Amino acid sequence: MNGFLIVALGGMAGALSRFWVQKVMPKTVLPTATLTVNLLGSFLLGWIVSEGIHGNLYLFAATGFMGSFTTFSTLNVDLVKLMNNKQSKPAMVYVLSTYIGGLISAAAGLYIGNLL
Structure with a gap:
């Protein structure tokens, strides 16, 4: 199958x-849906890499799925909105949760993937 089609799917x-995650997550001051997909995505991509997945499955799962499931641009827009609304404490919690949580999630995915 063509790589472009695999990535698109x-x-x-x-x-x-x-x-779906954005629809089911409760609306709070923090952008919990974006935080959830980014942390889960970091974990899953770490796991995918640890499994040594390559070829078409990597194109589908890592490049295609994870590329559209997670989002750096939405994270930044949400962060700017919090700062523009003078919500500096939630903005700090959000950025620290995202980056520190993302690193921990990626490391956990790599670790668990290596155990399996």
């Missing part, structure tokens, strides 16, 4: 999954 699945 993975991207569609990731985007639909992200949309």
Whole structure:
């Protein structure tokens, strides 16, 4: 199968999954849906890499699915909105949770993937 099609199918699945998470997550001051997909995505990508997945499965899962499931641009827009609304404490919690949590999630995915 063509690599572009494989990435597109993975991207569609990731985007639909992200949309679903945004619909089911409760609305709070923190952008919990974006935080959730980014932390989960960091974990899953760490796991995918640790498994040594390559070829078409990597294109589908890592490039396509994870590329559309997680989002750096939405993270930054949410952060700017919090700062513009003078919500500096939630903004700090959000950015620290995202980056520190993302590193921990990626490391956990790599670690667990290596155990399996």
